[in-house]
Amino acid sequence: MNRKWKLALAALLGFSTACSTVKNAPRRDAAEGGERIEQRDSLRIMVMYGVPTPRPERLDAQQQQQQREASEVADPAVGERAGER
Amino acid sequence: MNGRRLGLRKRLALNIFSDLYRAKAAEHRLDTLFWECTLRCNLSCRHCGSDCRTEPAVPDMPLADFLRVLDEEVTPHVDPAEVLVVFSGGEVLLRDDLEEAGAEVARRGYAWGMVTNGMALTAARLRTLRDAGLATVSLSLDGFEAEHNYVRRNPRSYDRALDALRLIVREQGLTYDVVTCVTAPLVPQLEAFRDMLVAEGVRSWRLFTIFPAGRAAADATLRLGDADFRRLLDFIRRTRKEGRIAASYACEGFLGGYEAEVRDHFYQCAAGVSVASVRVDGAISGCTSIRADYHQGNIYTDSFWDVWEHRFEPFRNREWARRGACAECRMFRYCLGGGMHLRDGEGELLQCHYHRL
Numbered sequence: 001m002n003r004k005w006k007l008a009l010a011a012l013l014g015f016s017t018a019c020s021t022v023k024n025a026p027r028r029d030a031a032e033g034g035e036r037i038e039q040r041d042s043l044r045i046m047v048m049y050g051v052p053t054p055r056p057e058r059l060d061a062q063q064q065q066q067q068r069e070a071s072e073v074a075d076p077a078v079g080e081r082a083g084e085r
Numbered sequence: 086m087n088g089r090r091l092g093l094r095k096r097l098a099l100n101i102f103s104d105l106y107r108a109k110a111a112e113h114r115l116d117t118l119f120w121e122c123t124l125r126c127n128l129s130c131r132h133c134g135s136d137c138r139t140e141p142a143v144p145d146m147p148l149a150d151f152l153r154v155l156d157e158e159v160t161p162h163v164d165p166a167e168v169l170v171v172f173s174g175g176e177v178l179l180r181d182d183l184e185e186a187g188a189e190v191a192r193r194g195y196a197w198g199m200v201t202n203g204m205a206l207t208a209a210r211l212r213t214l215r216d217a218g219l220a221t222v223s224l225s226l227d228g229f230e231a232e233h234n235y236v237r238r239n240p241r242s243y244d245r246a247l248d249a250l251r252l253i254v255r256e257q258g259l260t261y262d263v264v265t266c267v268t269a270p271l272v273p274q275l276e277a278f279r280d281m282l283v284a285e286g287v288r289s290w291r292l293f294t295i296f297p298a299g300r301a302a303a304d305a306t307l308r309l310g311d312a313d314f315r316r317l318l319d320f321i322r323r324t325r326k327e328g329r330i331a332a333s334y335a336c337e338g339f340l341g342g343y344e345a346e347v348r349d350h351f352y353q354c355a356a357g358v359s360v361a362s363v364r365v366d367g368a369i370s371g372c373t374s375i376r377a378d379y380h381q382g383n384i385y386t387d388s389f390w391d392v393w394e395h396r397f398e399p400f401r402n403r404e405w406a407r408r409g410a411c412a413e414c415r416m417f418r419y420c421l422g423g424g425m426h427l428r429d430g431e432g433e434l435l436q437c438h439y440h441r442l
Contacts, residue, residue: 003105003108006101006104006105007101007105009097009101010098010101010102013094013097013098013101014094014098015094015095015098015101015102015345015351017349017350018098018102018344018345018348018349018350018351019098019101019102019105019351044116044117044169044355044359045336045350045353045355045359045360046291046335046336047117047336047355047356047360047372047374048293048335048336048337048372048373048374048424048426049119049171049173049200049223049372049373049374050117050119050171050200050223050336050360051169051171051198051199051200051221051222051223051260051262052198052221052223052260052261052262052289053169053221053260054169054196054198054220054221054260055258055260
């Protein structure tokens with residue numbers, strides 16, 4: 001039985017969340033031009049001294065910050081313009 | 086009710102989950118990387134699994150050494166956006182370069198978080214940590230003042246932790262949870278403590294019980310009896326049904342009839358399957374809960390990625406744990422012998438959660 005069937009069966013039994021490693025909603029893969037829907041395996045088990053998985057919006061904000069920093073490195077004027085606002 | 090009893094529906098689901106877990110172990114994809122950046126601590130807690138000290142024998146690992154591992158051994162093999170880096174200790178806030186460490190990790194595209202006792206967390210420190218990309222934090226709070234200060238062995242620790250809690254809860258966009266070590270005196274007060282957390286605005290709460298390792302092994306006052314353990318699980322189940330706060334039992338231990346009712350998932354030990362650690366002395370291990378003398382290599386003598394790829398077999402295939410009380414147990418197919426941190430130096434099981442139910 002393949003993985004999809006197993007997950008479907010778990011859902012029928014009422015344990016879809018507990019069984020699945022696919023907890024987040026599918027996201028668009030920007031690298032594929034936003035067309036492909038990527039199935040994410042993202043249930044991270046929080047181990048004893050672990051921390052909760054950051055919320056996606058926080059990760060998105062971090063990525064945006066990194067992109068801003070990268071563009072500033074590539075074009076210092078971008079950062080200066082942002083600083084003028 | 087017999088807490089061990091598994092109905093047909095749950096047993097079927099556990100069979101499915103066991104297959105999925107085997108696939109996950111075979112895939113062996115790193116999703117959490119711990120950095121035990123210090124063993125220094127500003128407390129000397131009775132239950133400390135790390136056996137931390139104010140002046141530990143092992144110095145802090147230089148940040149550059151950890152970044153070298155990230156840059157040369159980890160980043161080439163993973164998508165940083167899919168790996169969470171967790172700073173653990175000791176007490177991480179004692180590192181003066183924590184912000185620098187966080188900023189460097191975030192600059193490489195990793196989300197990072199930390200575990201803290203809150204003693205040294207101020208509004209100003211939280212601000213600098215957030216500016217350095219702190220995305221998620223776990224704060225230890227082990228009950229009301231009497232229970233918390235007893236466990237933490239410091240008369241100011243509760244007040245400081247509560248102050249830290251209020252800062253964290255108010256911080257927009259910061260993912261967090263409160264982690265509570267449940268000792269026997271707290272069991273009769275769990276409802277009141279939960280109500281206090283709800284009143285403080287806490288939305289996520291993780292509860293765990295002592296396992297006999299580190300300093301906790303020598304202190305019987307910290308452990309719950311079996312009846313109190315069941316009472317705790319019943320409490321978590323009730324609290325989850327109420328829905329005012331997302332309570333869950335920690336990752337350790339297969340819980341029979343309580344499975345999928347006191348956690349978001351079925352029991353699994355992710356150590357060495359999707360979780361790795363770089364310990365303060367450079368040792369490479371599965372999870373920081375595991376005893377310090379059990380490791381698979383060292384970043385100062387081995388390639389981290391080579392160790393991750395080739396020396397984690399005991400984590401991924403737990404057949405070796407089918408011994409002693411586990412040898413004939415029908416639950417082994419679901420628990421695989423329990424958490425790795427519950428095994429002693431000879432591989433014997435220190436504690437079976439299922440048999441306590």
